[in-house]
Amino acid sequence: MPVVVATIRTKPGRREDVLAAFRRHTPAVHAEPGCLLYAVHAGEDRVTVIENWADQASLDAHSAGPALAALGAEIAEALAAPLDVAVVEPVPYGEPGKDRLPNT
């Protein structure tokens, strides 16, 4: 269950183009084996994707797969900074239910 937080900082005026690419490719990502969560969010200067994968093999397959390659190619020119893709581990503190993503 690797959790991934991908931060895509967008050039001024290009965020909607990046979101459109995610709209096109997210269904294929959701259909990939082991995809538990791939949730796209929009911030002022960025698109942030919160992901959860069943296991490392699923994440590895996604990282090497055609949907991500197509998406990456389509958004490359709209990036204001290098992609920041962090693989992170849940460290649940406090109240169960508020302390972690589902399925982690």
Place this chain on the structure above:
Amino acid sequence: MPVVVATIRTKPGRREDVLAAFRRHTPAVHAEPGCLLYAVHAGEDRVTVIENWADQASLDAHSAGPALAALGAEIAEALAAPLDVAVVEPVPYGEPGKDRLPNT
């Protein structure tokens, strides 16, 4: 239901100190009105917190509240870069259930 992704880049060797501060203060954050999710994660060079708040007023109260002030003071010296706190909006594409955090 504002979603927040807070990225805390930690100095080499200081990540465990930052996690310890989150361990101390996360229960108080979970008890704040409108806190739906406050999930701490550890990455190689960072601590990442994924948050969901019932409404903007809850997030504003948290941002101005004592738990965050205490946490911020305790971790300040361990940061490798300024805090990156992004308020983001769900943009659900694709398969329901995989497309968004719960309660968003």
